[in-house]
Amino acid sequence: MDYFLTYSVYVLIISVLMGLSTWKLFKIMGYNPLFAFVPFYNYYIVLKETGHSKWWAILSYLPIIGPIMMTVFHLFLMSHFGKSSFVQKLLTIILPFIYMASVNYSKDPEVQKEELYLTNEEHLEKKKDTFVGSITFAVVFATVIHIFVTQPFGIPTGSMERTLMVGDFLFVNKWSYGYRMPMRPVAIPFLQGTIMDTGEKGNPKDDPKSYVEGVKLPYLRLLQLKKPKKNDIVVFNYPQDSVHTAIDRKDPYVKRCVAVAGDVLEFRAGKLSINGKPEQILGDQQMQHKYIATTGSQLDIPALYRTYGFLPVQEVQTQNGFLYDFQGLTDKTAKEIRELPQIIELKEHIWEKDTPGVSYKVNAARDAYTKNIDTTQSIFPINKGWNQDWYGPLRIPKKGDVVTLNQETLPEYQWIISEYEHHHLENKNGKIFIDGKEATQYTIQQDYYMMIGDNRDASLDARFFGFVPEENIVGSPMFTWLSVEGLFADNSSTYQPAGKTIRWDRMFKATNTGELHKTSYWWVAVLILGLFFGWDYIMKLFKKKEEDI
Incomplete structure (x- = not known):
């Protein structure tokens, strides 16, 4: 109720501003001036009088989409009254209610009369308006899908390898766990938190935001028919993002939900148990571990990468050979690498019990790794002295x-x-x-969850940032619509693949089924394109029919 009450106040304020700045214009167009104050109907009249699709009025007050559509409608209205120069359009965009009021309260505002015969320049202008209208429709259609149905996300890191691979691009179903209403209704479409990155030297908090912080709505989730369950792959907003206070504008993360509210989670020597039982390993979930390799000579890392795909590795030369830090090897891959002639020793790395989270750095003089406290990745909670492999028991908080x-x-x-x-x-x-x-x-x-990556030893997850609140949950991945190897630089690896290669075998495959063999969703892509072009075609026919009448 708080959400709808706040939203109603927002709509009321905009409607009053619209009415105060255009009531006289509505009267000149032959309508009761009070109609300028009526939400949705005021823009319906504008679209009707300017010869545009009247159904667009439905979008006028929706979060994020509404401000865009209002700007378009204001431009239509001002053009209808002959205010169509570049400066007048610019004023309409940046100072809408102020500029429209100046026109509204001017001495004699008049509707721009349409001539029976148009000049060549006027024909060109009309074609330009039609083109702009088509572009506007395309942007609005994509924005509606992006905000209210599904949103694309990219995978820049290897924390979910090899279930989700670096360079995968996913469509995320925002209705999986109920639709979370937008909390910042005035925002630039398609941008998550910021407009641009000012670089390493700047403070991220000073980066220009893609949303208006002062216009905010409370948390509300609609039609929540189910909640995340164990083993679901979940997209959520990073809980401890210090740059953005808006929950839905925090950085998006994707991990596996390993424990839900009320569960007790524990790692013992890197093995996860939930409520005292070993975790269930799904068909598409390849468990990976960190291994330290000692070799007498250098390994051919590019050849290994071509054989095994994702292979984050740090290579350090020592007095007696090389040390390799493999962050994500499956049991099968580790067995095969151990058989290479250069390998002296390949040992799985397990943190020592009762040792706080530490990082390892190579001491080349001693041919060994030495422990160094890593203050940038403190284990949650900070006072327990746990580490990634010896963690818990920890009960996940539940509502009530x-x-x-x-x-x-x-x-x-x-x-x-x-x-x-x-x-x-x-x-x-x-x-x-x-x-x-x-x-x-x-x-x-509220309920909380523990989200942890499949690549356990190369994952910044809930063991570091703690519980994930229900209000941070976005949805679940539906399918991979694009997958490009080599697209993102991997800071965890000495070797970077040369060039970029499309992984055709992963495209339009389901991502959240737990099954080894994935379902293809090519038909979804065809359906989305059909809906877009089909709807556009129908609207043009409908508009042509209206013009003929």
């Missing part, structure tokens, strides 16, 4: 859980209380305060 708050448990729940459930949290003088009141307990207000 009443948890104990003290100095020991606070690191586990502080992000939930302060960031995800939006309370004012203070920890002072050994006491915990929530919204100004001392608290020893807290009731969880």
